[in-house]
């Protein structure tokens with residue numbers, strides 16, 4: 327991890343910019359390769375993430391790891407995983423607009439430093455928090471977008487797949503597009519078990 331990324335992490339870990347700082351156990355800065363070509367963005371930490379200080383470590387995270395693995399990706403090498411807010415909203419509610427506004431500048435700085443070629447937005451909060459507050463994930467998922475000269479693929483959050491397994495097929499279609507784009511932009515020899 328380079329110095330600037332470490333400095334950012336240290337600053338975020340002491341952040342009290344919004345009221346979520348009062349109820350959190352640990353700040354979840356993100357996890358993965360800080361030089362990854364793919365950045366995944368979720369909503370915010372849940373119960374398990376808040377305790378461990380790591381993103382996507384509960385049931386949703388296990389499902390995300392399975393999807394990544396089917397694509398031939400893993401957390402250490404190919405991706406960095408972050409969230410729209412870095413502290414857990416109480417009772418896992420969606421982050422409030424003022425909490426998102428306070429926290430998103432950290433995410434923007436992470437994007438600048440990681441400089442990913444592909445951003446995957448997991449769920450409505452990520453889509454609305456980064457791109458368009460009025461966008462609907464059910465309409466926008468699976469469609470490549472360009473945002474600040476970066477390619478962005480919105481798809482459903484893994485938690486939505488746990489609630490409604492019928493969505494898994496759509497998410498797999500979306501991740502297939504990411505694998506094909508990764509081969510085009512990063513590594514033509516990238517292999518995965520299923521594609």
Ligand code: SF4
Pocket residue numbers: 338341342343344345346347353411412413425428429
């Ligand atoms: Fe700071 Fe973000 Fe945590 Fe709010 S959610 S206290 S802005 S790190």
